[in-house]
Amino acid sequence: MTILDGKKISNDIKNEIKAEVDKMKANDEKVPHLAAVIVGNDGASLTYVGSKVRACERVGFESTMVRLSSTTSEIELLDKIEELNKNNDIDGFIIQLPLPRQINTQKVLMAVDPNKDVDGFHPMNFGKMALDMSTFIPATPFGILELLERYRVDTDGKHTVIIGRSHIVGRPMSILMGRKGFPGNSTVTLTHSHTKNITQITSQADIIISALGIPNFLKAEMVKDDAVIIDVGISRVADDSEKGYYITGDVDFENVSKKASFITPVPGGVGPMTIAMLLKNTLLAREQHRQENR
Ligand SMILES: Nc1nc(=O)c2c([nH]1)NC[C@@H]1CN(c3ccc(C(=O)N[C@@H](CCC(=O)O)C(=O)O)cc3)C=[N+]21
Numbered sequence: 001m002t003i004l005d006g007k008k009i010s011n012d013i014k015n016e017i018k019a020e021v022d023k024m025k026a027n028d029e030k031v032p033h034l035a036a037v038i039v040g041n042d043g044a045s046l047t048y049v050g051s052k053v054r055a056c057e058r059v060g061f062e063s064t065m066v067r068l069s070s071t072t073s074e075i076e077l078l079d080k081i082e083e084l085n086k087n088n089d090i091d092g093f094i095i096q097l098p099l100p101r102q103i104n105t106q107k108v109l110m111a112v113d114p115n116k117d118v119d120g121f122h123p124m125n126f127g128k129m130a131l132d133m134s135t136f137i138p139a140t141p142f143g144i145l146e147l148l149e150r151y152r153v154d155t156d157g158k159h160t161v162i163i164g165r166s167h168i169v170g171r172p173m174s175i176l177m178g179r180k181g182f183p184g185n186s187t188v189t190l191t192h193s194h195t196k197n198i199t200q201i202t203s204q205a206d207i208i209i210s211a212l213g214i215p216n217f218l219k220a221e222m223v224k225d226d227a228v229i230i231d232v233g234i235s236r237v238a239d240d241s242e243k244g245y246y247i248t249g250d251v252d253f254e255n256v257s258k259k260a261s262f263i264t265p266v267p268g269g270v271g272p273m274t275i276a277m278l279l280k281n282t283l284l285a286r287e288q289h290r291q292e293n294r
Contacts, residue, residue: 002262004147004230006269010276013146014059017279021060032286033062034118034278035084035093039077039103040070044236045096052094055275061282064090074103078111085113088294092118092285094278097168115288118281121167130175136281141172143273144209144230148183153207153228153262160186161205163198163218163250169211169232177207198222210250220255229256229263232270 024031034056038049049065056063066080077095084093093116099105114124120136128135137145148155160177164170170190177186186207191198202208202222210218211232223229233250249266257263264270 001257001260002151003257004151004153004262004264004269006143006147006264006271006273009147009150010143010272012150013273013276013280014055017276017283018059020283025060029290030286031060031062032091032282033064033089034282035064035066035090036096037066037068037077037080037084037093038096039068039072040100041067045098049096051275052278055279056282059279061279062089070100072100072103074107077103077108081108081111085111085116090116091289092116092282094119116285118278118285120172120281126167126172129172132179136284137176137277138168138172139274139277139281140169140211140232140270141176142277142280143270144173144232145176145183146277147230147264147270147273148228151262153183155183155207156185158186158206158228159189159204160207160209161189161191161202162209162211163191163202164211164213164232165190165192166211170209173209173211177209212250214250215248216250216252218251218256220252220259223256223259225259226261227259229260230270231264231266234266234271 021031036049036052038045053063053065084090095108099108109121110123112122114122117125118136120138125135129137162170162174174188174190177184178188189201191201199222203224205227207228209230209232213233213235215235215237229251231249231251235248236245237248238245247267253265
């Protein structure tokens with residue numbers, strides 16, 4: 001059994017990006033600039049955005065955190081997005097999800113300039129991804145592909161079962177794993193809350209990608225020998241530690257890891273990869289903007 005070490009790989013990627021940024025600096029070129037918009041003060045969201053900003057600093061990117069109150073109206077957020085769209089200094093930006101109830105998420109994601117949409121959530125970019133055109137691939141799916149690639153996990157002709165059909169992970173992942181190429185060429189089954197007999201389906205999977213958010217959902221009995229297990233779940237479970245919680249995935253790691261050929265841990269698996277790939281998309285955005293001379 002091999003642990004897919006997202007912490008290590010994300011560090012390697014950050015070092016590669018930093019080397020690119022150092023070259024830009026040596027040539028007196030503008031470095032990539034990422035902005036992150038956060039509405040409200042949900043603890044988990046703040047932690048993630050904080051990690052993104054710190055990652056920018058680590059690789060030498062400029063970063064801007066835009067904090068808006070939880071009572072921000074949709075119009076106010078759309079105005080902010082327009083400002084970021086027009087600001088030539090910003091190469092890419094993200095709107096941290098979930099958004100408060102008064103704001104229509106679809107409307108907001110459509111307002112982001114597709115050329116700055118480093119999350120890859122705009123329908124134009126999602127469509128390009130589905131059509132194999134070059135675009136920003138959403139950071140979490142992109143991170144999973146990168147892990148599979150760097151560990152040379154064979155996906156060709158394999159049966160990949162995805163648990164969860166979210167717009168951010170499950171749905172794009174189902175498209176990416178079925179695309180031509182490597183990683184890809186899988187036969188994909190997308191399962192969700194209305195799926196019947198899920199154990200029967202997961203038991204036949206060569207690769208399982210779980211993006212559900214239910215601790216200990218995937219148990220050893222649901223997995224065949226030598227399966228590849230990608231755990232995208234991140235749940236906070238209350239405990240009496242200093243933090244007041246611990247982080248766990250969807251997978252019963254202790255027992256499932258005994259059967260798996262490859263498995264991602266939580267923390268230290270897909271999470272850190274998400275951050276690294278957001279940086280990679282921002283670098284890509286800068287390169288595109290440089291070619292347009294700005
Ligand atoms: N517009 C938008 N883009 C996102 O990419 C986005 C989002 N909204 N909303 C929420 C999810 C979640 N997400 C994570 C990023 C890093 C870790 C991460 O670094 N996890 C660490 C542990 C972090 C901890 O200790 O809490 C790990 O797994 O090792 C996790 C989750 C990005 N998301």
